[in-house]
Amino acid sequence: MSGDFLDQIFIRVKQWLLSWLAGAPDWVIQIASSLINILALLGVFLTLFAAISVLERKILGRMQNRYGPNRVGPFGLFQPIADGIKMLIKEDIVPARADKIVHFLAPILIAATAILALGVIPYGRNMTPFAIDGGILFFFAVGSTTELAVFMAGWGSNNKFSMLGAMRAIAQMISYELPLIVTTLPVVMVVSSLSPDAIVAAQDGYAFGFVPRWFVFTPWGAAAFILFFVSGLVESNRTPFDVPEGESEIVAGHMTEYSGFKYATFFMAEYIGMFAISGLGITLFLGGWHAPIRALEVIPSYAWFFAKLSTLLFVYIWIRATLPRTRVDQVMNFAWKFMLPMAFACVIAAAVWHYAGRGVPGWLWSLGVIAVVYFTLSILLDTRKKFARRTYRFAE
Amino acid sequence: MTPTLSIFLAVSAALFCIGLLAALSRRHAIFILIGIEMMLAAANLNFIAFWRFSPEPHQPTGVMVAIFSIAIAAAEAAVGLALVIAVYRHYRTTNVDQLDKLKG
Amino acid sequence: MNNVAFILIAILTLAAALAAASLPKLIHAALSFAVTFIGIAAFFFLLGAEFVGLVQIFVYIGAVAVLIVFTILLTRRDDEKDRGFNWGGVAIAVAVFGGLLWAIFKTQSLSIAAPQIETLTVKRIGEVLMTGFVWPLQCIGLLLTAALIGALILVMEEKR
Numbered sequence: 001m002s003g004d005f006l007d008q009i010f011i012r013v014k015q016w017l018l019s020w021l022a023g024a025p026d027w028v029i030q031i032a033s034s035l036i037n038i039l040a041l042l043g044v045f046l047t048l049f050a051a052i053s054v055l056e057r058k059i060l061g062r063m064q065n066r067y068g069p070n071r072v073g074p075f076g077l078f079q080p081i082a083d084g085i086k087m088l089i090k091e092d093i094v095p096a097r098a099d100k101i102v103h104f105l106a107p108i109l110i111a112a113t114a115i116l117a118l119g120v121i122p123y124g125r126n127m128t129p130f131a132i133d134g135g136i137l138f139f140f141a142v143g144s145t146t147e148l149a150v151f152m153a154g155w156g157s158n159n160k161f162s163m164l165g166a167m168r169a170i171a172q173m174i175s176y177e178l179p180l181i182v183t184t185l186p187v188v189m190v191v192s193s194l195s196p197d198a199i200v201a202a203q204d205g206y207a208f209g210f211v212p213r214w215f216v217f218t219p220w221g222a223a224a225f226i227l228f229f230v231s232g233l234v235e236s237n238r239t240p241f242d243v244p245e246g247e248s249e250i251v252a253g254h255m256t257e258y259s260g261f262k263y264a265t266f267f268m269a270e271y272i273g274m275f276a277i278s279g280l281g282i283t284l285f286l287g288g289w290h291a292p293i294r295a296l297e298v299i300p301s302y303a304w305f306f307a308k309l310s311t312l313l314f315v316y317i318w319i320r321a322t323l324p325r326t327r328v329d330q331v332m333n334f335a336w337k338f339m340l341p342m343a344f345a346c347v348i349a350a351a352v353w354h355y356a357g358r359g360v361p362g363w364l365w366s367l368g369v370i371a372v373v374y375f376t377l378s379i380l381l382d383t384r385k386k387f388a389r390r391t392y393r394f395a396e
Numbered sequence: 397m398t399p400t401l402s403i404f405l406a407v408s409a410a411l412f413c414i415g416l417l418a419a420l421s422r423r424h425a426i427f428i429l430i431g432i433e434m435m436l437a438a439a440n441l442n443f444i445a446f447w448r449f450s451p452e453p454h455q456p457t458g459v460m461v462a463i464f465s466i467a468i469a470a471a472e473a474a475v476g477l478a479l480v481i482a483v484y485r486h487y488r489t490t491n492v493d494q495l496d497k498l499k500g
Numbered sequence: 501m502n503n504v505a506f507i508l509i510a511i512l513t514l515a516a517a518l519a520a521a522s523l524p525k526l527i528h529a530a531l532s533f534a535v536t537f538i539g540i541a542a543f544f545f546l547l548g549a550e551f552v553g554l555v556q557i558f559v560y561i562g563a564v565a566v567l568i569v570f571t572i573l574l575t576r577r578d579d580e581k582d583r584g585f586n587w588g589g590v591a592i593a594v595a596v597f598g599g600l601l602w603a604i605f606k607t608q609s610l611s612i613a614a615p616q617i618e619t620l621t622v623k624r625i626g627e628v629l630m631t632g633f634v635w636p637l638q639c640i641g642l643l644l645t646a647a648l649i650g651a652l653i654l655v656m657e658e659k660r
Contacts, residue, residue: 421587430533
């Protein structure tokens, strides 16, 4: 029972807070409940954003064989405070011929849609802030509104770099929306529900007694998770796909003309978008808040969720430290020619898995489908002939 | 005053007429498309309102028609905007008053 | 249904629609057009059709509004303001509005209150789509494919 107490501790705190309003009419209690959810969500994720802004720089630094920031506070961990103060006291420069309203609203909208998307992810047992029936669709609907906000940022700055950067960013985001959504289709099909709570509940239990029933351990789930993760990388404009905001490419793309707190808002929106996509990936494929081993189920569910989230964020940072930037036409090619057919193959493989009985034969058949499509695509999209034989001019 | 069906229909009629206003009184081709999209959305609102207030809501016919209507409106917007771009490439104008080459 | 919510959403939607129809600068009109659709999606949520509201946000704001702003960008002239406003159109629109209102409020059978219904789940919509409405679904698929190919051909550059 102590496990249950620690697991549900936040729910109990919220109910204790709501018990102070016991006599109020119904709509007051609903609004208060929503407000508590929102404040908790904002508190947790803004702290996580501050932590990851310094941890990313330290991890990047260590991977590049140097220390990261280590002056402010013990091991440099108070760096976000210094960054925050710097951003707040910087002068807010707005270009003279910029469209003031659009220029002002763009960072607000981008941050708002990113934070909205966080609301439907189950963080623990009974801990989904807003549990609606079509949660996955809500997530994608809100994510697709980000494109309009990016366009507003690019257009409102009245700057050719911004406009080009915004167009590139939107083209990239629209191209990768399709693989992102099609890779969630197998999961929705198998669970037959769009609600994130139902999807997490369907990954409960252990097959053969010790293998968790997470979807990532099925062939279609593993392939779909990899595709989802790469699409998430692109949607958050992270390296290797950060052409829209690479400094050596286009200054800062659609964020060129923003300074001070508005730039910090863009920065925050990008990281919160990362959190949201990772959270959705964990919900869909990695079993949500379930523990991987039966013996470790005493650890609270939200601790497992944040452990998985930290692992995924570490992989994001690791990829950033390791891979160079791709060219923008390579990015588009990859999306339309490889990822979309592979995503459809995952849908078919999930159907094969389901109708072959969901056991070992189903596993092998769906692995066969994915392998066939993968090798066909790699033969069809053969790029070997495009590179000439490398010759050296001097060091023969 | 709970919103009755008449109130919802009045709101969607207002939206339809604002869309009609945009489609009839502007000279830029894209504004006219915006007006048409608004009219389609007002009709969708009508469908959903009638479904909600109907005596048999277990048959989600109104919802289905609205979903299909949204899909059709998106397809029509895409083709309409492609037409606007194609016309702009030839005539360098999007003012529909100036597209009168077929006039006798 | 909450009256306060209804009044607020109605004011937001109609104000944004009026702004979209009458603002001189095209980009501002396109952006308030997007706000109108958020308002309409809120109406759908109020009426209990959440799936349609989410599809509306996804399709209209995520796709149609982005298409419109891209087209505005690609067909930009130096004189961005829309010259010429046809007041005859206003007269017709007001007349149509008057006619519709008269028709609505004259019909007695429309002044009904909302009955209590069970929530429409996405599962039910999926069932109906695959059983009763499967032919319209296939036709919509064909229509969208045709629209996609048509739009591509219209804007493809002609080979010299």
